[in-house]
Amino acid sequence: MKTRILSVLSLAIIFAVVFSACDKESTDTFSESEPNDSFSTANALTINDTYDCEINPIAEQDFFKITASGDVTITVDGGTGLEVRVHLFDQEQIDFWADDAGERGATLSHTVSASDYDGFFYVRVESAYGNDTGTYTIKYE
Ligand SMILES: [Ca+2]
Ligand SMILES: [Ca+2]
Numbered sequence: 001m002k003t004r005i006l007s008v009l010s011l012a013i014i015f016a017v018v019f020s021a022c023d024k025e026s027t028d029t030f031s032e033s034e035p036n037d038s039f040s041t042a043n044a045l046t047i048n049d050t051y052d053c054e055i056n057p058i059a060e061q062d063f064f065k066i067t068a069s070g071d072v073t074i075t076v077d078g079g080t081g082l083e084v085r086v087h088l089f090d091q092e093q094i095d096f097w098a099d100d101a102g103e104r105g106a107t108l109s110h111t112v113s114a115s116d117y118d119g120f121f122y123v124r125v126e127s128a129y130g131n132d133t134g135t136y137t138i139k140y141e
């Protein structure tokens with residue numbers, strides 16, 4: 001009887017560990033890793049995590065890679081003094097969507113359809129104005 005209880009307990013612990021490893025509901029904050037100015041150096045993003053980033057010096061670009069399936073919503077939040085411009089590229093590096101946040105400090109949010117890409121896609125962030133520098137955050141869910 002004691003052995004049976006022990007084995008049930010062990011199973012319960014194993015299940016708890018396995019399920020918590022699969023679950024990704026936590027939200028962490030990371031910083032971008034430069035250089036990330038090209039497709040080959042794109043920073044890989046993880047779902048629900050926020051990345052603190054910066055456009056500096058002027059005309060710098062940041063590339064990110066999102067590996068996913070299904071619809072994905074991207075949010076890029078420009079800090080004071082930076083209007084973010086976002087381009088999306090599919091797995092073949094073909095540009096399939098682009099937009100500006102609309103004004104400095106504004107947030108741009110866009111839902112990428114599952115039919116827009118296959119396996120992964122890239123996000124490129126830059127300043128909408130040629131002479132601005134500033135911080136922003138990026139995340140997807
Ligand atoms: Ca940067
Ligand atoms: Ca960069």
